[in-house]
Amino acid sequence: MMGIPAVAGWSSWQRRWWRMVAILLFASVGPVTSDPQTNLLNRGCSQYNATNLSDFFSNRNATFADIRSQLTNSTHFATAQQSRTSDPVYAMAQCRNYLATADCVACFDAAVSLIRNCSAANGARVIYDGCFLRYESNGFYDQTTQPGNVGICSNQTASQATAFNAAVEGLLTDLVSVTPRINDFYAATTRGVIGSSATVYAVAQCAETVSESGCQDCLAVANSNIQSCPPRAEGSAIDSGCFLRYSDTSFFSDNQTTNITPFLGGGESSKKKAIIGGVVGGGGLLLLIVAFFIWYLLPEKPKVAQRGNILGATELQGPVTYSYKDLKSATKNFSEEYKLGEGGSGDVYKGIIKNASVVAVKKLAVTTNRAKSDFEREVRLISNVHHRNLIRLLGCSSKGPDLLLVYEYMGNGSLDRFLYVICICFGGWGRFNANGRHENEKGSTLKGYTAPEYAIQGQLSEKVDTYSFGVVILEIISGRRCTEGNITNDIEFLLEHAWKLYEIDTYSRLVDETLDPNDYRAEDVKKLVEIALLCTQHVSLRPTMSEVVVLLLSDRSLEQKPPRRPTFVDSDNKISGDTSTYTNSSTANSVATATYTEFTGR
Structure with a gap:
């Protein structure tokens, strides 16, 4: 209640009049609402206890105090650690960005109160709708998707299930796509349900200490876990490094939505790109027409097999077709000197192709139908694989007495x-x-x-x-x-x-x-x-x-x-x-x- 000014000389009726005005003003403005969103989604304690309890409790209290101080200063993500003792503590907390600072701190305080029930456990977590808190005895800040990731669905069912499901799926797909590309790995937005006045509200968030690719992987798993929820009115997906939620009821205000259109390729930037593309494309078309006439008027030259280039084997182009003659020359006619090893389906040779690139050439036997089947399967399978721990298939040669596969060359040999x-x-x-x-x-x-x-x-x-x-x-x-x-x-x-x-x-x-x-x-x-x-x-x-x-x-x-x-x-x-x-x-x-x-x- 607003205070009554103590003005000298005011009569009792003047004070009563001011009190009435104050009541009316307070009623018209309404109370300040607060919602720290402490609906519990998940909690757990480590099965192992700290050894030196004095050091452990001191370290845990210090990290909690440090994190609270950071959250009080209007940040929504904080880490802290005390690691110079036998029982170190690494802690992390994150609030949803739509929470006000006071609500964020209140959510954190609730998490601290609950997580203390784990007593001397050397690790624990609490996950609310509005925030999460986790501590460990070792560093975990870069963790993304971990065992235990799960989707959690409400009991209520939304109306117009088909349209609602489509709106949820489209909105979550867009959020999972754009969130890793946003600076703080956070996005909240809405989407209307076609054919009704209903709206879907959704938020995606990753821990700010993970990588962009880690955020993307984590949200992909979260999206997979939450897909079984619609047409339930609300669903959440939790993981070590990310959070995903949708609802048919607003849980953040309209002025707190994220404009994800620029990250989807829309907006003014796309219009500018379209204009530039049109100008460049028009000029390119004229050049193509001129080039066509020049090509048409020149005498035809005999066709030659495309020469392999290690730089030409990209994810867009797929495997390069090498000529058998080039690969035979590159391996010195498949000499023993260049032989790297042998396997159940063929021998592998070092090859130096004409652009000075070093490759590994695998020669498959051609005496059986099984070998041809292996060749086709291996080209089809491995040419689609791009993984940092696997060698890449650069190309192949199927015209000649042997079927040949061309791989990246590993100078240090194979792990086995x-x-x-x-x-x-x-x-x-x-x-x-x-x-x-x-x-x-x-x-x-x-x-x-x-x-x-x-x-x-x-x-x-x-x-x-x-x-x-x-x-x-x-x-x-x-x-x-x-x-x-x-x-x-x-x-x-x-x-x-x-x-x-x-x-x-x-x-x-x-x-x-x-x-x-x-x-x-x-x-x-x-x-x-x-x-x-x-x-x-x-x-x-x-x-x-x-x-x-x-x-x-x-x-x-x-x-x-x-x-x-x-x-x-x-x-x-x-x-x-x-x-x-x-x-x-x-x-x-x-x-x-x-x-x-x-x-x-x-």
Whole structure:
């Protein structure tokens, strides 16, 4: 209530009149509304406690105080750390940008109050509609999508389901596309539902410490998780590094929307580009007409095969067609001097093509229909792959006595050469030398090492690397290739064999028999087998490589979170094992109280 001015000489009726005016003014303005949006979506505590509680509580309190100070100064994202003791604390908090500073701080305070219930746990998280708070015993600021990501749906159903679903899908697709390209990784916008007066409100946000590509990957997973919600009136998707939400009810004001049109290619900038493009295009058309007449009047020259150029193999052009003659010359007639190795479906040679570029040329046998099938499959498959950890297929040659594939040249050789030559990890792996077969007898370079979601569905992410790494661990332990059958069953691949042994607690039988049992510890073998099996879980449960490193360096056992049965791909490309998809959104209530291990794997 507004105060009554103490003016000397005012009579009682004048004071009563002023009080009435004050009441009317207050009633006309209305109370100041506040909404920190503390509807709880998810919380969890680490299963491990800090060791030095005095240092830990001091560090945690200091990071919380630091973050609160930052949020009070009108920022919506803050990190803080106290890392110079035996129990370090790294903390991060983020509010949705549409929250007022007071509401952001109030949401944070509520999260701090709730997260303290985790007592001495060395890691914890709380996620509200309006904000989230997380702390760990090690750095996590660059984490994006982690196991435990999930979609959460409301119980109410929106009207005009078909039109509503279309509006939600279109709006979320646009938000997922533009948000990683916006400076603070945040966008909030609306879209009308066709044929009704309803409106869809949506927001997308990533932690400001992740990369643009990390934000994009995280939101793509979030969008996948939230797709099962419509026609429910509201849905949210949570992950370690991002947040996605839609609703048929406004949860931010109209003046807080983000203009995403420029990021979708619309707006004045596109008009200017169109004008410039029209002028340039008109001039280009005249040049094309002149060039056509010059070409038409010149005598025709004999056609020659396109010469391969390593710089010409781009994602837009696809594989380059090389002439057989050029590649034969580049490899000195496929001489032993230039031979790099051999595999089940052909030999590989170093090649120096005429632009001085060094390539690797794989010569496939042409005596069987299977070889031709391998050639067509490999060109079709690998030419569509662009991944930082895979060599690229630059081109091919199909005109000549041999079918040839041209790859990027790896000057340091293949990873398997080092894995199977150098004795590593337990002091004695390596029954295979550098001249051993690189592929299995079926001629496939991918079978066994490739994650099922990529081998079957073509879904490529950094977690494909995690799967492959898990298989390599099993190869190191057993001393044999992943695609080799065991002694009793020639069609049972290494991963499947390892799981069966682990399931009956006889994992020690997996160890290479040539090793001296005194050279390794049984508990180390068990830990490595568990990590390998964890790496080969379904993609939603699979850790990132950074988490794998933490597991390898940690002295802690994985018994509190044992691996599930891995997903297998058999010789006919059929999937078996754990084929579950991401957690269904209908389990939102149980997810809200899920254990901490979902995000961290600890």
